[in-house]
Amino acid sequence: MFELLGISPQVLMGQLMLGLINGAFYALLSLGLAVIFGMLHIVNLAHGALYMLGAFLAWMLWTFLGLGYFWALLLVPLALGLVGVVLERTMIRRLAGFDPLYSLLLTFGIALILEGAFRHFYGVSGQPYPGPDIFQGGFNLGFMFLPTYRAWVLGLSLVVCFGIWFLIERTRLGANLRAATENPVLVQVFGVNVPLMVTLTYGLGAALAGLAGTLAAPIYQVNPNMGSHLIIIVFAVVVIGGMGSILGAILTGLALGVIEGLTKVFYPEAANVVVFVIMVIVLMFKPSGLFGREM
Amino acid sequence: MQSHSDKTGMIAKKRVSYRVMAAIGAFLAMMVFVMPNMLYPIFLMKVMCFALFACAFNLLVGFAGLLSFGTAAFFGSASYISAHAAKVWGFPPEFAILAGTAAAALLGLVIGAISIQRQGIYFAMITLALSQMIYFLALQMPFTHGEDGIQGVPRGILFGLFDLNDIMTMYYFVLAVFCAGFYLVWRTVHSPFGQTLKAIRENETRAISLGYKVYYYKLVAFVLYASLTGLAGATKAIVFQLASLTDITWQMSGEAILMTLLGGMGTLVGPVIGAAIVVTLENYLASTNLPVTVVIGGIFVVCVLAFRKGIVGELQAAWERSRNRRDR
Numbered sequence: 001m002f003e004l005l006g007i008s009p010q011v012l013m014g015q016l017m018l019g020l021i022n023g024a025f026y027a028l029l030s031l032g033l034a035v036i037f038g039m040l041h042i043v044n045l046a047h048g049a050l051y052m053l054g055a056f057l058a059w060m061l062w063t064f065l066g067l068g069y070f071w072a073l074l075l076v077p078l079a080l081g082l083v084g085v086v087l088e089r090t091m092i093r094r095l096a097g098f099d100p101l102y103s104l105l106l107t108f109g110i111a112l113i114l115e116g117a118f119r120h121f122y123g124v125s126g127q128p129y130p131g132p133d134i135f136q137g138g139f140n141l142g143f144m145f146l147p148t149y150r151a152w153v154l155g156l157s158l159v160v161c162f163g164i165w166f167l168i169e170r171t172r173l174g175a176n177l178r179a180a181t182e183n184p185v186l187v188q189v190f191g192v193n194v195p196l197m198v199t200l201t202y203g204l205g206a207a208l209a210g211l212a213g214t215l216a217a218p219i220y221q222v223n224p225n226m227g228s229h230l231i232i233i234v235f236a237v238v239v240i241g242g243m244g245s246i247l248g249a250i251l252t253g254l255a256l257g258v259i260e261g262l263t264k265v266f267y268p269e270a271a272n273v274v275v276f277v278i279m280v281i282v283l284m285f286k287p288s289g290l291f292g293r294e295m
Numbered sequence: 296m297q298s299h300s301d302k303t304g305m306i307a308k309k310r311v312s313y314r315v316m317a318a319i320g321a322f323l324a325m326m327v328f329v330m331p332n333m334l335y336p337i338f339l340m341k342v343m344c345f346a347l348f349a350c351a352f353n354l355l356v357g358f359a360g361l362l363s364f365g366t367a368a369f370f371g372s373a374s375y376i377s378a379h380a381a382k383v384w385g386f387p388p389e390f391a392i393l394a395g396t397a398a399a400a401l402l403g404l405v406i407g408a409i410s411i412q413r414q415g416i417y418f419a420m421i422t423l424a425l426s427q428m429i430y431f432l433a434l435q436m437p438f439t440h441g442e443d444g445i446q447g448v449p450r451g452i453l454f455g456l457f458d459l460n461d462i463m464t465m466y467y468f469v470l471a472v473f474c475a476g477f478y479l480v481w482r483t484v485h486s487p488f489g490q491t492l493k494a495i496r497e498n499e500t501r502a503i504s505l506g507y508k509v510y511y512y513k514l515v516a517f518v519l520y521a522s523l524t525g526l527a528g529a530t531k532a533i534v535f536q537l538a539s540l541t542d543i544t545w546q547m548s549g550e551a552i553l554m555t556l557l558g559g560m561g562t563l564v565g566p567v568i569g570a571a572i573v574v575t576l577e578n579y580l581a582s583t584n585l586p587v588t589v590v591i592g593g594i595f596v597v598c599v600l601a602f603r604k605g606i607v608g609e610l611q612a613a614w615e616r617s618r619n620r621r622d623r
Contacts, residue, residue, distance in 0.1 A: 043416045094600055100416055101362045102599050105556065108549060109595025116588025232545065236424040239417065269435065276428035280409055283421065287412045 012265055013144035019261015020254065021150050021219070024157040025212055027253030029234045030241065031161055032208035034249040035168070037238075038181050039201040042092065042103040048231025049111040050206050054080050054213020055222045056118060059129045069132040069218070076214045077207040084206025088199045111228070118224035126221020135218075153215050160211065161250045164204075168246055177201070236279045242292015252290060326470055336466040337534075342574045343473040344531040349554035349566035350480050351523030356552075357561030358484055359516040360496030364419045365406060365426030366524055366551040371543025372429060373399040373525030378445040378538035379438055388451040388459055388533050392472075395529030396522055402429070403521020404514070411513045414499075423545060430543050444539030448532060465534060472530050476523055481563060483519060492516055524551075546588075553591060556598050559605030568606055 029047060036044045044050075057079055058072035067075070087110065095103045135149040168174035180187040180194050188194045213227075220226060234253075241252030256275050263274040270277070282290060331339065348370060355361050377395030380386040386394060410421040433439045440446075450459035459465045483489050495502045495509050503509050532538045541547065550573065558569025573591075580587045602609050 043420060091596065091600060098603070101419065102603060104362075104416055104419060105552060106596060106599045108552075109592045109599060112546075112549070112588050112592025112595060114592075116586045116590075116592055119588065120586035228545075232424055232427040235420045236427075239420055239424065243417075272431040272435070273428050276424050276431075279421070279424055283409055283412060 010144055012262075015261040015265045016258060017144065017146060017150065017261075019258040019264070021153055021257070022260060023254040023257020024154050025216060025230070025253075026234055026237050026257050027161050027250045028157050028208055028212040028215075029230065030237045030249040030253045031164060031246065032205040032212075033234065033238055034241075034243060034246055035164065035208070036202055036205035037243050038246075039177065039198055040088075040092070040096075040103075042095075042100055042107065043235075044107050044202075044205060045104055045231070046087075046107040046110040046114070047205070047209050047234070048227030048229075049114040050080055050083070050209035050227070051213040051216070051230065052118065052224060052227035053083070053114055054210030055129075055217040055220075055226060056122075056127075056213075056224075057210070058214040058217045059127050059222045062129065063127075069214075072214050072217075073211070077210045080210025080213075081203040081207035084203040085199055087206070088202040092202065093195075093199075115224050115228060122224060124223060124225060126223040129217040129222050131218030149218060153219070157212075157215065160208070164208070165246050165250065233275050236275045238289075240275075240279050240282045240289060242289020245291040248289070248291025323474075327467075331463065331466055336462050338574075338578065340466060340469045340534045341531075342571050343469050344527050344534065345550075345554065345574050346567040346570040347473050347476045347527040347530075348524055349551055349558070349570045350477060350563075351520050351527065352551040353555045353560060353562075353566040354480050354483060354523065355516055355520040356555060357565075358489060358496065359492045359513060361411070361513065361517070362415075362419045362552070363410075363422045363517075363520070364545065364548050364552075365410075365422030365429075367543050367545055367547035368406065368426035368429040369399040369403055369521040369524040370528035370531075370547060370551075371433060371538075371540075372402055373528035374532035374538040374542050375433060375439050375445065377529035378448040378532040378536075381451060381533065382445060382448045383438075386451075387455065388453050388468075391451070392526065392529040392533060395532065396525040399525020399528065400518055400522040403518045403525075407514050407517030407521065411510065411517060423548070426543075426548060427545055430540075430545070433540065433543050439538070439540075442540065444537060445532075446537055448536040448538065450533055450536065459533070469530060469534060472526065476526055477567075479519075479523065484563065488512070488515070549595075550591075553595055553598075555605075556603075557594065557605055559608035559611075562605065562607040562611065565605050565607035572606075 029051060033044055033047055036042065036047075054076050057076045058069070061067040061072050061075060062069075091106060091110070092103055095106060131149050135147075135152055138145055138147040139151070140146075168177060176187065176192050177197060180192065180197055184194050216226070237253050237256050238249065240256065241248040256278065259278065260271060260274055264271045326339075348366070352363070352366050355363055373395035375395075376398040377391040380394040381388060381391035406422065406425050410418055410425065413421060434441060438445075450465065452458050453464070453468060457464045457468070459468060491502070491507060491512055494505075495507065495512055499509060528542060531542070554569035554573050555566045556569070557572060558567065559565030576590070577587055580590055598605070604612060
């Protein structure tokens with residue numbers, strides 16, 4: 001069958017794997033967007049910039065402090081979470097109660113500042129970031145070669161994604177969170193500190209972006225524009241999946257990564273636009289998205 | 296995105312309209328006689344192109360309440376089409392600009408039909424995603440010449456009479472295009488159509504229950520916005536003899552938003568003032584060591600947090616306040 005199409009199984013499997021890795025990043029980022037949107041009802045346009053910041057922090061920890069990959073994996077999400085908390089407390093909070101479009105513009109401004117600053121100091125060329133030694137090499141699966149680091153990225157992001165899903169959909173804390181999304185005033189009356197929850201939710205979303213950035217640093221080059229290219233595709237993913245569900249964000253992210261990978265094999269010219277085309281088709285038949293609720 | 300109070304009586308309105316006439320006359324006289332002698336005409340033309348660009352965006356966001364993040368798609372594709380028409384097909388400038396504008400209008404019809412099915416932030420994200428798709432297409436299509444863009448576009452001879460290679464002729468032509476575009480926006484806003492748009496912005500459900508086909512009103516507004524943006528982009532391509540990827544990136548859509556927000560959303564002259572400030576600032580910053588994007592982002596943050604009505608909006612509000620105090 002593969003010979004008929006003139007495509008070797010190695011190429012197909014390789015692209016499928018690359019697609020799955022991209023999909024893992026889409027899933028992590030759209031999950032963060034969905035978590036933030038669910039609680040704050042804002043679209044976080046700074047998400048791509050926070051992802052970029054995460055990758056740069058990992059690179060800086062290694063370059064200036066000599067702290068390796070696993071330190072970065074621990075410290076960067078914490079630092080980004082802190083950045084998120086500060087942004088929410090100092091700026092985003094002030095716009096609660098106004099048209100959500102204003103907070104969209106605010107986060108856009110924050111994204112411009114972050115990206116502009118890094119472009120000013122580091123230029124647009126990428127900084128190489130070495131992966132940890134224990135992830136050198138890979139597995140020979142018989143039909144394809146799977147680099148260990150990519151397997152790690154895929155595994156870790158799946159674990160994190162489903163961990164967050166479990167936290168929100170299956171725990172007491174998650175139940176409070178979802179209740180506060182539906183009716184913040186009532187939940188506050190029951191003695192839950194809703195403003196703190198909102199702040200921490202934004203922090204969590206930012207931490208997820210930081211984690212994605214750290215994971216991406218050894219694969220892609222660390223450069224100031226890495227987020228702004230990715231974030232729009234993630235928006236399309238979010239529109240396709242619909243904002244209603246956490247699981248929807250994860251599954252759509254992975255699926256679109258794979259579809260993009262397959263397009264690279266069969267019709268490479270369309271690989272850049274396939275996600276947007278799917279978005280248009282979904283909007284025509286199900287405007288609220290595949291997993292979304294009508295709002 | 297902001298509410299208006301049109302409580303002005305008939306007599307007051309008439310008095311105001313004389314003032315408006317005087318202001319327009321003064322502005323025109325200044326633009327025709329004084330400004331080109333004081334400032335570099337190329338700079339003024341850039342300001343006018345971007346002012347039209349911001350006015351078009353303002354028509355959509357300020358009066359129909361639709362925040363589009365896809366302005367660059369229309370601006371950029373119109374500038375590519377008109378540059379290609381003038382350079383490769385040998386169109387005279389007026390037809391090259393018309394071709395670019397028509398292409399933007401057509402694109403607006405398609406993108407509008409898809410995106411106005413959703414509202415608010417979804418609308419913003421969909422227009423953003425679709426305009427990014429147009430960006431990728433522009434990057435890949437052979438006629439746009441990828442990273443190089445279309446360079447050395449001939450300005451040509453307008454109507455076979457006016458040689459646009461003469462800088463002042465070009466200047467007056469751009470002034471005419473800008474005034475025509477601004478007049479169209481003004482007419483639209485003050486027409487029954489514009490009033491209906493405002494009604495939809497204020498309360499869409501009620502507009503639907505009153506029997507308005509909201510979808511078509513929004514679509515017409517969207518196409519109008521796309522065409523005017525296209526007119527600005529096409530004119531810019533002829534003035535600067537260049538169409539490049541910069542015009543079609545999503546950061547350019549952000550510029551339209553910033554200019555409008557800074558000047559005042561939903562005010563007629565706000566976007567013009569916003570555009571003038573942003574273009575001046577960018578020109579100035581280009582000669583310094585300060586990173587432009589950071590400053591632009593900073594203005595965004597300050598605008599959104601501190602004065603959401605924009606310069607003109609805040610001035611209007613202050614004037615209203617002082618008049619109310621005087622009346623009491």
